[in-house]
Amino acid sequence: MVNVTADSNKPQEKTVNMSPWAIARRKFFRNKLAMISSFFLLAIMIVSFLAPYITTQDISRVNIGQMSLEPGGEHILGTDKAGRDVFTRLLYGGRISLVVGISCTALVILFGTLVGSIAGYYGGNIDTMLMRFTDFVLTFPFLVFVIVLNTILFGIVDGLWVLIAAISLLSWGGVARIVRSKILAEKENEYILAAISIGCKPSAVIIKHLLPNVLSTIIVQATILFATLIVAESALGFLGIGVPQSIPSWGNMLTASQEADVLRNKPWIWMPPAIILTVTILSINFIGEGLKDALNPKSFR
Amino acid sequence: MSTTETKQAIRQDGKVVKDTLLDIRNLKTYYPVKGGFLKRTVGHVKAVDNISFEIKKGETLGLVGESGCGKSTTGRTILRLLKPTEGQIIFDGKDITNITGAELRKARRDFQMVFQDPYASLNPTQSVGSIISEPIRNFEKRNKEELKEEVLELLSRVGLPPEAYDKYGHEFSGGQRQRIGIARALALKPKLIIADEPVSALDVSVQSQVLNLLKELQGEFDLTYLFIAHDLSVVKHMSDRIGVMYLGNMVEIASNESLYAEPLHPYTQALISAIPEADPKKKKERIVLQGDVPSPQNPPTGCAFHTRCPMAKEECSKVKPVLKEVKPGHQVACILY
Numbered sequence: 001m002v003n004v005t006a007d008s009n010k011p012q013e014k015t016v017n018m019s020p021w022a023i024a025r026r027k028f029f030r031n032k033l034a035m036i037s038s039f040f041l042l043a044i045m046i047v048s049f050l051a052p053y054i055t056t057q058d059i060s061r062v063n064i065g066q067m068s069l070e071p072g073g074e075h076i077l078g079t080d081k082a083g084r085d086v087f088t089r090l091l092y093g094g095r096i097s098l099v100v101g102i103s104c105t106a107l108v109i110l111f112g113t114l115v116g117s118i119a120g121y122y123g124g125n126i127d128t129m130l131m132r133f134t135d136f137v138l139t140f141p142f143l144v145f146v147i148v149l150n151t152i153l154f155g156i157v158d159g160l161w162v163l164i165a166a167i168s169l170l171s172w173g174g175v176a177r178i179v180r181s182k183i184l185a186e187k188e189n190e191y192i193l194a195a196i197s198i199g200c201k202p203s204a205v206i207i208k209h210l211l212p213n214v215l216s217t218i219i220v221q222a223t224i225l226f227a228t229l230i231v232a233e234s235a236l237g238f239l240g241i242g243v244p245q246s247i248p249s250w251g252n253m254l255t256a257s258q259e260a261d262v263l264r265n266k267p268w269i270w271m272p273p274a275i276i277l278t279v280t281i282l283s284i285n286f287i288g289e290g291l292k293d294a295l296n297p298k299s300f301r
Numbered sequence: 302m303s304t305t306e307t308k309q310a311i312r313q314d315g316k317v318v319k320d321t322l323l324d325i326r327n328l329k330t331y332y333p334v335k336g337g338f339l340k341r342t343v344g345h346v347k348a349v350d351n352i353s354f355e356i357k358k359g360e361t362l363g364l365v366g367e368s369g370c371g372k373s374t375t376g377r378t379i380l381r382l383l384k385p386t387e388g389q390i391i392f393d394g395k396d397i398t399n400i401t402g403a404e405l406r407k408a409r410r411d412f413q414m415v416f417q418d419p420y421a422s423l424n425p426t427q428s429v430g431s432i433i434s435e436p437i438r439n440f441e442k443r444n445k446e447e448l449k450e451e452v453l454e455l456l457s458r459v460g461l462p463p464e465a466y467d468k469y470g471h472e473f474s475g476g477q478r479q480r481i482g483i484a485r486a487l488a489l490k491p492k493l494i495i496a497d498e499p500v501s502a503l504d505v506s507v508q509s510q511v512l513n514l515l516k517e518l519q520g521e522f523d524l525t526y527l528f529i530a531h532d533l534s535v536v537k538h539m540s541d542r543i544g545v546m547y548l549g550n551m552v553e554i555a556s557n558e559s560l561y562a563e564p565l566h567p568y569t570q571a572l573i574s575a576i577p578e579a580d581p582k583k584k585k586e587r588i589v590l591q592g593d594v595p596s597p598q599n600p601p602t603g604c605a606f607h608t609r610c611p612m613a614k615e616e617c618s619k620v621k622p623v624l625k626e627v628k629p630g631h632q633v634a635c636i637l638y
């Protein structure tokens with residue numbers, strides 16, 4: 001009995017002077033699945049971004065002598081129909097997929113949070129206008145927009161950035177709505193009135209007081225978005241309207257499976273990107289779940 | 302301002318003449334009610350409907366009334382946390398009714414608020430040190446050590462240990478949180494503090510500690526209080542004068558003694574009769590009000606109280622009584638006087 005109370009006292013002592021963030025961090029570190037997923041994702045990122053140091057194979061040169069080689073020997077994962085090393089393309093492809101995923105997520109979160117927090121904080125006409133605009137963007141046909149933008153900007157801007165811009169410009173609406181509704185609820189708290197009455201500017205009220213308190217929602221949204229956007233990039237790549245075909249990405253690599261012969265008889269060409277894509281998305285989702293648990297608002301009150 | 306001020310000054314002849322710090326004239330605050338699918342304004346909640354009063358420097362004006370009668374709205378409007386619909390707010394000789402932006406922010410250092418809910422009034426992501434130093438940081442440039450020293454001083458002044466500096470709101474009890482809120486309000490050394498039911502969310506055992514703290518601080522920092530409560534016994538302990546609100550209207554204002562000795566408005570009489578008597582021999586008759594408080598969206602015509610008033614006459618539903626002085630320093634809004 002004595003032991004039990006002594007034990008149960010220990011963690012409480014530790015919580016003293018801990019910011020809600022520190023508490024959340026500790027909770028997250030205790031979540032095994034989320035931690036394993038984090039390490040996995042980190043590993044994928046490191047390996048992808050260090051691709052030029054890991055493999056020296058050329059990613060784009062067509063090699064007629066080595067078409068569709070099975071895995072083994074010089075090519076660990078074999079070669080594709082143009083004779084390019086699958087392993088090398090997988091690494092470089094991860095780089096592109098992750099860059100697209102990360103930059104789109106960052107831009108979408110940034111823009112969505114900006115619009116949502118301004119609309120939610122000011123309310124009234126500003127809110128009405130911004131939300132009308134958001135609705136308009138949300139109803140925009142995504143594929144058409146991407147194709148049109150790609151065509152207009154083809155050759156003027158690097159294809160990768162066109163894709164990132166197109167995805168970002170069309171995807172912030174959901175975040176804006178969620179952030180707005182969170183801000184609307186949060187600003188009813190008296191600490192917001194307190195912040196105004198101690199002379200904080202509206203920008204300070206939003207940045208210092210409102211956003212930190214809706215940040216948990218934003219972070220969870222970001223993980224969901226990150227997974228969704230990587231899939232979106234792959235889907236566009238698969239359809240042939242994503243990243244230019246000359247650049248390898250996981251989506252572009254999957255395009256090969258459109259051929260029945262490749263799909264049935266040469267799984268080493270499309271299985272690696274499919275598997276790595278699936279596992280990456282899964283681990284991002286596990287991280288998201290872990291964050292959601294750790295950032296439970298109960299630990300903030 | 303001048304007419305009322307001179308009147309007060311003459312009346313208080315012999316005593317220390319205190320200046321008016323806050324002068325509220327015909328203040329109205331309506332909340333729009335949106336309806337229909339186009340979200341048009343279909344009506345108004347008349348939360349504060351034409352009230353006037355003043356507070357002199359160094360004084361405590363208590364504001365009482367049932368839940369929903371517009372006390373918080375009054376307080377928040379005075380501090381310009383809400384936009385007044387009509388009327389005038391004169392603070393320390395300056396009309397602050399319509400100032401905005403940087404000018405309003407600058408004016409805010411002289412009037413602060415202590416909030417009702419100690420759990421919702423502290424930002425959960427901010428440390429106590431940051432909460433209390435923020436008002437100072439907003440107005441003045443200080444180096445880190447000076448700032449910390451000042452915050453520690455404030456902490457000790459409101460009865461919190463220095464260790465509180467690095468802690469977060471969730472590590473404190475309601476009473477301690479309220480002390481943090483008081484320290485925040487005090488940080489800028491304001492002239493006026495509006496305390497909006499500062500103890501109603503606290504355990505009875507800590508209520509009087511917090512009330513006593515507020516009293517001590519008043520003397521020490523030369524504070525003027527607008528003290529809001531829904532409970533007359535709390536207000537009695539704190540106030541020099543008391544204003545009684547009903548459905549967005551001020552029905553009676555009088556000095557503490559005068560109001561308890563001789564409540565004039567039937568509503569005030571009912572409120573006072575409901576205070577439990579400590580001495581069981583002093584039996585008094587409790588006036589029980591009939592019916593519910595009407596909706597502030599659609600208040601009764603004439604006197605807002607006439608639907609529940611035991612002494613209502615036919616006229617009461619037609620003429621809206623105005624606040625008038627029936628005895629020195631005792632104002633009431635009722636046609637009986």
Ligand SMILES: Nc1ncnc2c1ncn2[C@@H]1O[C@H](COP(=O)(O)OP(=O)(O)OP(=O)(O)O)[C@@H](O)[C@H]1O
Pocket residue numbers: 332333346347348366367368369370371372373374375531597
């Ligand atoms: N933001 C708002 N929008 C619409 N109506 C409101 C709003 N805030 C308050 N009201 C209404 O205005 C009236 C006065 O509210 P207020 O909060 O000022 O009352 P109160 O006297 O402080 O009550 P309590 O003792 O419960 O704090 C109430 O009828 C309330 O429903």
Ligand SMILES: [Mg+2]
Pocket residue numbers: 372373374417497498
């Ligand atoms: Mg209130």
